[in-house]
Every structure is written in C-alpha cells, then in structure tokens.
Amino acid sequence: MDQPVALSDQPHQHVTFADGMALECGARLARLTVAYRTYGTLNAARSNAVLVCHALTGDQYVAETHPITGKPGWWDQVVGPGRPVDTDRFFVICANVLGGCMGSTGPRSPRDGSAGETSTPSAPTPSPPWGTDFPPVTIRDMVRAQHRLVTHLGIARLFAVIGGSMGGMQVLQWAADYPDMVFAALPIASAAYHSAQNxxxxxxxxxxxxxxxxxxxxxxxxxxxxxxxxxxxxxxxxxxxxxxxxxxxxxxxxxxxxxxxxxxxxxxxxxxxxxxxxxxxxxxxxxxxxxxxxxxxxxxRAMDYFDLAADHGGDLASAFRGTRTRFLLVSFTSDWLFPTAESRSVARALNRAGANVSFVEIASDKGHDAFLLDEPDFHRTLAGFLSGCAAHAKL
Amino acid sequence: MNVQDPVRFVAKNLRVDLQLIAAMIAPATRVLDIGCGDGTLIEELFTTKGCDARGIEIDMAEVTRAVAHGLPVMHGDADSDLAQYPDDAFDYVVLSRTLQAVERPREVLRQMLRIGSRAIVSFPNFGHWLVRWQLLRRGRMPMTATWNRMWYETPNIHPCTIRDFFDLCAQEGYGVERWFAADEAGRRAPWRRFPRLANLFGEQAVFLLRRTGI
Incomplete structure (x- = not known):
C-alpha cells in the first residue's frame, strides 16, 4: 500500500473530435477524445451494436486482458463468444467515460486540448494536464461523448445499451436522451439518482x-x-x-x-x-x-450529481414518456449500495410511462459486486432477455 | 406440480385453461397478464397473435425463468403494482386464478378496468357442489382437487362463488361480455345460460369484463 506506482501513460485506441464538446456546466472542451474498444463484427445492416457502459472504476477493457493490470477484462464472464452478450452475434462497443483516465478526455488530458493521451511528435512542449481544473462533468456529458463515438462508428441505432452501477445510470440517460437510438436498455444494479448514503x-x-x-x-x-x-x-x-x-x-x-x-x-x-x-x-x-x-x-462527483427525475420536472416517468425501448432492470438481494427498492422505483416509473419493462431481483449474497461476478441466474436472464429482444428486433 | 410445493395456489392447468383465455383475446392487442407465472400465456399471445403481451409475477423464480426465456415480465404483485400503470395502457388485463389470493380483490378489479378497457378474470368457484357437500357433511373446510391446501396455509384468502362474482360486477357496474364455467382441467361446461347450475357444477369460471361507458 505504500509503494506508489504512477499510472503509466500508454496509448489506447481512440477517436478525437477536433470540434470538441460543450458540457452541461457551460464549459467547452476544445477537443474531445474518446478511447474505446470493440469486440465482434458489425453486421451489414449495422443493427447488432451493443454499447457497454462501465462503472466508476471500470474502463473500456471489458472482455480482454487489461493492458496495465494484466488481469482478464472486468466483464469477460458476460461479454465474449458464447457469453450472454455474445460477441459472435453482437458488435460490442465500450468507451472509457469522459473524465476517465484510460485515454478519454479527463483531468489527465492536456489542458490546451492537444492530441490527448497520444503524444504527437510535432508538439513542441506538452501542455500541463487539466488536473482539478477539469470542468465538472455529468452522466449526461459522458453519454453525449459516447453518442459522438457511436455516430462516428456509423451506427444509427444501438440494439442494446447495458451497464451496471454508474454504467446503469448511463443506460438510463441514453434511454431518456436518445430513445429512438436504443432498442433495449439494461440498467443493472443501478438507480435513477445517487442516494444520500452513496x-x-x-x-x-x-x-x-x-x-x-x-x-x-x-x-x-x-x-x-x-x-x-x-x-x-x-x-x-x-x-x-x-x-x-x-x-x-x-x-x-x-x-x-x-x-x-x-x-x-x-x-x-x-x-x-x-x-x-x-x-x-x-x-x-x-x-x-x-x-x-x-x-x-x-x-x-458526476455520480453524485445524477438525478434523472430532477431533470424532468421531478417526475421520472416523464423522462421515458412514449418510449419504445424495451427495458430490463436487474438488482441483487444483498446489494445495499444500489438496493432493489431503487431498481423497483425505476421499474414503476417505466410502468407509469407505459414502457415495456422486465424486472428481476437475483438472489445473491455477494453485494453490489454481484453484477461483475459469476451469477448464473443473472447471466441466464441477460442472455434470455437479449435473445427475446433480438426476436422482436428481427435480428 | 406436487401439491406440497409452496405455490400461491393450485397448479394451473396451463394448456387448456390459458387457451380458453387466449381465445378471448383479439390479435395485435396490448395485454397485461397479472400473475403470469413463467409467461406461457404471454408467449402464446406473442407468437400466435402478435400481441404486445407483458406480465407481472410475484414469484421471483418464475420471473427469472420467464425473462430468461425472453419474455417481458416484471416482479410485482397485483395489490401494489397496478396503480403504477397509466389509464388505458392495455386492451386486456388478465388475472388467471389469482383474484382469490389478492388482498383487495375489488380494488384489483377496479385497477384492471382502469388500466385496461377489458379484463379477463378466472377464479376457482367456491360454490361447486363438492365444496358445499364436504362442508355440509363433514363440517370442515373442504379439500378438493381445486381447493387443495389446508385452511392455515392456503394463500386463497378471498374465495368466492360464481354468483358472488356476478353480484360484484353488477355492483361495480362492469359489463359481463362473456362468461363460462369450466371443470378443473379447463374444459368448458354446458351451463352457460344458467348461472345457478354453473355455480353448482363449475369448478372454475372465466369472465370477460368491460368497463361500462366504452
């Protein structure tokens, strides 16, 4: 614990948008870099894309050996060939969130918006990083950055957006902000706002x-x-x-x-x-x-700010009114960070909005982390829900 | 299913019972099945009639089975979750052999006919002759193929007869569009024009109700 190892600078696959992005706080990033990984193959109709949203300390290395830790991908039990999110069938995208430290624009990025993580040989002196001057970003900003990436990849509609914990917050934000781009939304062990305890x-x-x-x-x-x-x-x-x-x-x-x-x-x-x-x-x-x-x-901080209902006049249902997205909410019995009651209240708001919603609470004693671990009922539920949606999407 | 299993109610005689209900539902309509179990009816309605059918189920193992089968089912119960749905969200709301097990049957019916323009309700008939006979002859709570749980562990806290149900519909102003009595296997019985006979010989009843004024 006492051997500080600085986070190494190493290149990550990324795309840079030279026109930057305006943030919810009013600030503007001069350039926006989104680091990402993809798995599987995009079909000719571009209709089989699944966006995975990572949690607070996750990153884009979902289903492959992590370049820094050398450990397996954080969701390699869920994403991969023959797995619930089957990369033989789906084209899976995962981006490092805005504000992250695995290649996307964040506090470690150069303040002047120069080439981001990859140092360009032509740059004379590297600009100092943003540090704590990095503008406060929100879950919605993260989703807008992902939206840029998805559009850049030529995808007009995502078959599914899936994520646990903070990833689930992004899923809900996607479904609220881009309902026509999300055929199925799967917020796992998540909530529509961050509780006082959290x-x-x-x-x-x-x-x-x-x-x-x-x-x-x-x-x-x-x-x-x-x-x-x-x-x-x-x-x-x-x-x-x-x-x-x-x-x-x-x-x-x-x-x-x-x-x-x-x-x-x-x-x-x-x-x-x-x-x-x-x-x-x-x-x-x-x-x-x-x-x-x-x-x-x-x-x-972005998680703390998250309150989807507050952005819709205090009524969570109005965030989803008229949506045609199919939802699956999953919670775990022993999760006290994002307890079942929070998923249930999202499910009820979706009912009020007339949405198509499935909701399962999985019995597990592993707490919030259960969504990352070997939970056969959870994995079966994910796989079945996605297959059902694929039938409806005629995939 | 073994009758000793801790289930809400007796085993549903799925195929025949649900087929009778499915036959009442028009194609390409929106359906909510309350107490949908593993989602057999929902799947039937989607695959054969192209309905947008969804379900609510209280037993988490059943919910997991249904969702893992690709069916849109959520965990919830009739007493507390129906109030969440908007008016006229569905064309049909189905409550199959569950009315007698809910806490507030009258309120559940009201919610069903608020969120749906039609309700399909099936329930086991406590007026069946064997139930009457057992209570009369032995002076003890009846135990039959339909009413097969001891009084101290039955989830069926609000049993009613076919005539009781007719009365409630009249009192609440619900139109009875169709109704029939059936035996335990779900085969339709021939006493449709005679509610008193149906009440004596029908082991269960199926009602198609509509909100009046539509």
Missing part, C-alpha cells in the same frame, strides 16, 4: 484523497508523487460498499494473517492483521496503479 461514501473517499499530502492541491504531476495513499483509502472505503456482510464473513470471517518473516514494516500497529484488512490493503494498492486520483474525484 454521496456520503463518495465524500469520504474524496476527503481521503484531499488529506494525502501527495495530492498537492491536485497538481501532483509537478512533483511526480501521486496521492497513492489517499486514493487507496478511497478505494478501500468504496470496496466495502461493493460487498456485503455475508460475503465478507464467508471470504474472511475473523481469520488472522501472520506477517511474513522478512517484512519491512510491522504488519500492523497491533501485531496481527485480519485477513479482511490485508485484502482491503491489496485492493487499495493495486487500484492506484491503474487509476488517477483527479479522475476519481471527477467521476464520483
């Missing part, structure tokens, strides 16, 4: 980053020391909210772990360390090698 947890994470002396007001590129400790603590705190009491008990219980003999540091102040502590330390320290602290601040 904002509270995000704030703890942000304060942990601010409290790290290496944060240096967000200008940590000057010294080259990144706020690894603060970002790791933010991750540790958030990670607890992704699990459940049952899952923690099952995985770690109260087991103690003994320090390796040659360990430099005392394993903890108290001599022994619980396995759950060690696990969280590991989660924290691996996170800082692939995530940027200022991006974490930007994206958590």
């Amino acid at each position: 904002i509270a947890f995000n704030e703890v994470g942000r304060q942990a980053i601010f409290a790290d002396p290496d944060w240096q007001g967000g200008r940590y590129w000057v010294s080259g020391r990144v706020p690894a400790r603060g970002l790791a603590v933010a991750r540790m705190c958030a990670h607890i909210t992704y699990l459940s009491e049952q899952a923690l008990t099952r995985k770690f219980g109260r087991r103690l772990q003994t320090a390796p003999k040659d360990s430099q540091e005392a394993i903890s102040l108290f001599g022994d360390m619980f396995e759950v502590e060690s696990y969280l330390h590991h989660q924290g320290s691996t996170f800082v090698s692939r995530f940027d602290a200022n991006s974490y601040l930007t994206i958590t």
